Amino acid sequence: MSAQDIAIVGYAQSPSWERAELTEVQFLFPVIADAIAMANIDRRAIGFTCAGSCDYLSGQTFAFVSNLEAVGAWPPISESHVEMDGAWAMFEAWIALQHGDIDIALAFGSGKSSPGDPAQIYPLQMDPYTLTPLGADPTSLAALQARALLDSGRITEREMAEVAARNRHDAIGNPYAQVSGEVDVGALLATPYVTAPMREHDLPPFSDGACAVIMATAEKAREICENPVWIRGIDHRIEIHQPGMRDLRESPSTATAGRGAGVGDGPVDIAELSVAYTHQEKILKEALGLGDGVKINPSGGPLTANPMMATGLSRIAEAARAIQRGDAKRAVAHATSGQPLQQNLVCVLEGDS
Amino acid sequence: MSAQPCAIVGIGQTKHKKRRDDVSLPGLVREAAQRALDDAEMTWTDIDAIVLGKAPDPFEGVMMPELSMADALGAAGKPILRVHTAGSVGGSTAIVASNLIRTGRHERVLTVAYEKQAEGNAQWGLAGGRSGGMGAGGIFAPWMRSFMTRTGSPAHIGPMVAVKDRRNAAKNPYAHLQMPNLTLEEVLDSPMLWEPIHWHESCPSSDGACAMVLTTETIAAGAARPPAWVLATAMRSELGMFPGRDPVRPLAGVECAHAVFDAAGITNPIEQIDVSEIYVPFSWYEPMWLEGHDLVGPGEAWKLIESGDTNIGGKFPVNPSGGVLSSNPIGASGMLRFAEAALQVRGMAGEHQVDGATVAFGQAYGGAAQYFAMWVVGATLDAVDRKK
């Protein structure tokens, strides 16, 4: 990777709440403080900050301005904001670190879905002329994708339920998961369709939450962190918007981003993928060329905690945590944006050898 | 790893109007992008990455528009980022795009910023959809009044800036409001919106877009028209609402200016900068930023303006394009400042060209005067050194 080697030296997540009592900035504040504490740096050592959030989630035209308060932007800081998942904010901060004039950057994502109804808000993400007026919601678009995959024979409804059961099992003991437990696949399959061919367990929970990640250049990382998690590659791509002009069974943008991030350049122990709908695990696994030996979503993934605008960055934090815990040597993290899986970011992380 | 040079080889903008009813939303953005590609003599498929910027989505009611506009921007299979930093967004978008070139990440980056305000209503958006909105002018008015008191600036300075910018706009074919014969009396007679701001001293609501093509030094060598070179960039943000903050001279604005001038090697900005395009949505912000960025000392700005030195042909021309006072598609306004600064050093500003300009300053601000994005561009990479 030609870019200067950069490492994750700190990260933090909030729990994932179905309905947070605190405001977004109030629950973001301790997450940023914890990430800074983990990186054991002074807040002023941060050379660049990038935020990810979405005004529409909280229904306020300048909601992202209040998030600046959680960063403590006084005296003034060098900062920017993307109206996207925190994973893209991390990409922008990772680029800023390659300039050579700063050595520590903070990226974070935060979102509060509980005040609004995502099924009514998210159609605004779609083409304003031909799709928004139909109320084209994320669940329906994911269901079109699931049907296409089922019709192709590459997956069965039972295999979808098995993904849900495995994720909930793996989420047991994960303090950041909102949903967890042992469930019987047969019992799941007996439940009614919500939006056919998907049932309740095929869908993500509604979550409020935040995630922050701190990165440092190689020299600074070695100075402040015993086991930095190296970012070997990040790449992100987008696909055509109109669902009828795409092959929903595939994710070419994930495949391209995976090559760009160098997924295939070495063995992969675990992958934290933004699988918000059970059938998408198969699409993403195959797009990234991940074999059956790769443990997918050991944290439980978005099917057990899905705080919008933070869920993609949370995959990167969970992958970094797994490496630092010694559960993995080399990991892939994936974030997505747009429905379904229209835009995808892939990041390859590696522990110190 | 020192940053690689970044060249601006393509610039395009739309004809800014109250309502562009001849184009769709993506069509408006493509009009600017196509013109930038034509200027750069590149096609859509030549572009490696896109950086899109705009102000709050509720202005048009389209959430995360990079998703529905991906196809319109030829983004399929490519990376696209959407930047959003309130009013400064057009500037910060250009800076994020330039970072992709300067770090060697990409070789041809298309950056676009827009606002189609007639789809919705900016005042509704600024009021967060609630009755009794203050409007941006309402938030800024007390700060302007405080600036006038602190600096003893005579009341006609604001109106003089309005006359200058609206007359300059008559020399800019893309400007929304073009008033070649606007007089001081007409400004003073126009209704008061938020005391002390008159109607003619406040920005219009526009539909408009701006686009630039950024590339590497090697590719720029083959450009048909002279490129502009990014000499330095800086961004600063500060908290907006806390007791004891001085919004009249925000510290983020002071520090951002010092950072960008230092990075460009500028030691005496008032002498070494040939032309500035700065974000003046209400007339008094011209003197406020001249002092707020230490271009002149306290109480000096109004004298510079009154002497005509900020006119085209003056010692320190400001907003020869007519500025935000003449065209304000909010999301694009910041990038228009950056692009107009680049046009000046490329010698491509047409009727509002400042003769011999080789170093230009682009500035944008947003929120409660708390977000700042600035860049310095040059006709050559050593344009500033040649001035010393």
Add this chain to the structure above:
Amino acid sequence: MADLPISTHVIEFPYTRTLGPVLGPFLTGLRDGQIYGIRSNDGRVLTPPTEWDPLTGEPLETSALVPVGPGGVVETWAWVNHPTVKHPLDRPFAFALIKLDGADTALMHAVDAGSMDAMSTGMRVTARFKDERIGVITDLVFIPEGGE
């Protein structure tokens, strides 16, 4: 948690969208009961019609509109058991990707099939235009071909 005070906040606005050289004729067609696609530079007929080639971004000849439908084949579908107020129908219905006759890409729209059992991949559907039409994508829904 149940008894915590809630503050309600509504954002509401009547947006007016200008349409331009392709969407204008497309929605005019819908008002007049005709669905249009557009011929792409590679000869394909794209529905819904766009001003650009979706793969490359290159501009298209915006006057190259082509009538398509009203019938077509369901490529994939989803049964919406719990429609929201934003959906085009207030009773369970299907969203589907419909490859209209004469088109090379599928249009996403709603199928008023009455029950999930009436839906299957590959089935034919046809447009049912409303009597009162104003030129919006919801001027029509689709129904199983041979339906009422």
Add this chain to the structure above:
Amino acid sequence: MASANEPVEGASAGEGPVEGASASEGPVVMMDYFMHLEYHEVVCPIVRRYAASLMAGKILGQYSPKSGLVYVPPRSFCPVSCEWLGEDHLIELEDRGVVTAFTIVTPVQYYGQEETEPFAKASVLLDGPGGMLSLQDILEIPPDEVRIGMRVEAVWLPEHERNTDEIGNRSWGSAAGAIVGWRPTGEPDLPAETFTEKVY
């Protein structure tokens, strides 16, 4: 497959444009989209405390020892010193103060705008421990007579008429439903110059 530009024969409902009443004959050039979104947000603990204090005729703020700043309404943390603020940082503030900045807004019409007459909004710096309430309504004086340095006091609704349900997590300095606005006390103004720095 029918050739690309011929309507398909066969059992479809009809060939070519379907007859039927269409609203107008000319080309369609605009599309309306009425956006309506509702948000129901849990009022956070500290704003609940603030609303309850207003119901009891008191203005609660939070004092940050590290930065020395007073926040009203309280926010549960100090963004300047980045310290979390809790119960023991709550302080009771005065309901009298001075106007440090004001704007006379000439209402612009937009969807949902209910204001028709010019109105004044002011920043009020409270006496005693301090605290700055912004966007406050000034009463019993014409907007154009509002001035910096003017001494004002809160005009409370009678206790039984108070209703702070409107106070949400994002009502900047709102005391809606308890304090109607601020009226001049008649005391001599404080010198305006002392406030040009405190414009906030």
